[in-house]
Amino acid sequence: MELSRRTVVAGAAAAGLTAATIGSAQAAARGRKPTKELFGTLADGTKVHRWSLENGGTRLKVLSYGGIVQSLEIPDRHGRYANVSLGFAALDDYVAKSPYFGASIGRYGNRIAGGRFTLDGKSYQLSVNDGVNSLHGGAKGFDKQVWDVEPFTNGSHVGLHLHYTSVDGEMGYPGTLRVKVTYTLSRHGEWRIDYEATTGKATVVNLTSHVYWNLAGEGSGTIEGHEVAIAASRYTPTDSGLIPTGELAEVAGTPFDFRRAKPVGRDIRAGHPQQVTAKGYDHNWVLDKGVTAKPEPVATLRDPRSGRTLKIATDQPGLQFYSGNFLDGTLVGTSGHAYRQGDGLCLETQHFPDSPNKPSFPSTVLRPGQTYRTSTIHSFGA
Ligand code: GLA
Numbered sequence: 001m002e003l004s005r006r007t008v009v010a011g012a013a014a015a016g017l018t019a020a021t022i023g024s025a026q027a028a029a030r031g032r033k034p035t036k037e038l039f040g041t042l043a044d045g046t047k048v049h050r051w052s053l054e055n056g057g058t059r060l061k062v063l064s065y066g067g068i069v070q071s072l073e074i075p076d077r078h079g080r081y082a083n084v085s086l087g088f089a090a091l092d093d094y095v096a097k098s099p100y101f102g103a104s105i106g107r108y109g110n111r112i113a114g115g116r117f118t119l120d121g122k123s124y125q126l127s128v129n130d131g132v133n134s135l136h137g138g139a140k141g142f143d144k145q146v147w148d149v150e151p152f153t154n155g156s157h158v159g160l161h162l163h164y165t166s167v168d169g170e171m172g173y174p175g176t177l178r179v180k181v182t183y184t185l186s187r188h189g190e191w192r193i194d195y196e197a198t199t200g201k202a203t204v205v206n207l208t209s210h211v212y213w214n215l216a217g218e219g220s221g222t223i224e225g226h227e228v229a230i231a232a233s234r235y236t237p238t239d240s241g242l243i244p245t246g247e248l249a250e251v252a253g254t255p256f257d258f259r260r261a262k263p264v265g266r267d268i269r270a271g272h273p274q275q276v277t278a279k280g281y282d283h284n285w286v287l288d289k290g291v292t293a294k295p296e297p298v299a300t301l302r303d304p305r306s307g308r309t310l311k312i313a314t315d316q317p318g319l320q321f322y323s324g325n326f327l328d329g330t331l332v333g334t335s336g337h338a339y340r341q342g343d344g345l346c347l348e349t350q351h352f353p354d355s356p357n358k359p360s361f362p363s364t365v366l367r368p369g370q371t372y373r374t375s376t377i378h379s380f381g382a
Pocket of ligand 1: 100283320
């Protein structure tokens with residue numbers, strides 16, 4: 001369901017807000033040029049900015065560090081806003097200990113076995129940062145780089161272009177990769193991500209976004225009551241290091257069946273060996289639609305308490321559903337609440353993990369002269 005301006009105003013009225021507040025809610029529903037402020041300074045003196053943009057009832061704050069979504073606010077069924085994306089209040093926490101909160105992930109989202117792959121007869125050793133494997137681009141992935149950010153308004157859309165150049169050999173990857181990630185808020189409050197990349201040498205690319213969702217508001221507790229639906233009849237089971245075995249297993253008759261919406265918590269304790277390995281859900285779903293030319297609906301998330309909903313459409317073949325298994329109460333988030341296991345969940349649109357070592361998976365190879373282009377659209381409602 002799209003959030004119209006009428007919904008915002010009706011919601012505001014239901015929440016007992018004044019005429020003045022409703023007026024500003026209406027103004028807020030129209031796009032305006034993104035603004036920036038200083039968010040912090042890195043150890044080497046680099047300044048990190050936070051950009052704020054708003055359109056169609058969605059409010060987004062993005063850092064130049066990691067292209068991180070630091071806050072994403074949407075209204076509930078009564079028009080009350082909450083930040084539905086886990087994060088930190090301060091830059092130092094992102095630098096020191098973030099489990100990829102809100103980040104732009106690259107050069108390769110998720111794991112590459114042994115941090116190694118062979119392409120055109122040459123082997124490459126990547127930065128290894130998850131046991132023996134390479135995770136989310138290695139020790140200093142795109143999530144820990146400073147991006148050039150350029151704001152834009154385009155008709156009724158507002159957004160940011162984020163640019164990053166990953167040089168040949170960075171984290172072990174071949175080829176200088178020029179990346180552009182565009183975050184757009186539409187006048188209906190949809191958040192769209194468009195990825196673009198070109199390379200100087202043959203390489204592998206798999207870019208994604210690592211927002212941890214909690215539609216009841218970050219810091220409000222578990223997402224086990226959230227309902228998830230994923231349009232996938234199969235998923236990719238993993239070994240003990242969370243590397244796909246190569247098998248595409250049927251979800252039918254297993255806790256992995258989300259073809260009809262069900263609460264995350266319903267089957268999370270079923271004791272399926274794949275869940276025991278992952279401490280919950282941390283798997284790639286094989287989207288039934290496959291790779292498509294345009295984004296198609298693949299997943300929905302709904303919090304029955306607040307009424308907030310998220311619909312995801314993508315052109316990508318896979319979706320990593322991670323149920324926040326590694327959150328352990330040691331990180332204190334944006335609003336000052338500790339995040340415990342399952343206090344947020346990720347729905348990462350992507351190519352399958354370890355594709356560079358799995359010839360049967362859709363290819364993630366990018367060659368000079370080609371342009372990598374993929375898009376994901378997040379639509380919110382209440
Ligand atoms: C991804 C992975 C998880 C975990 C998180 C970050 O979702 O699949 O295993 O590494 O990122 O903590």
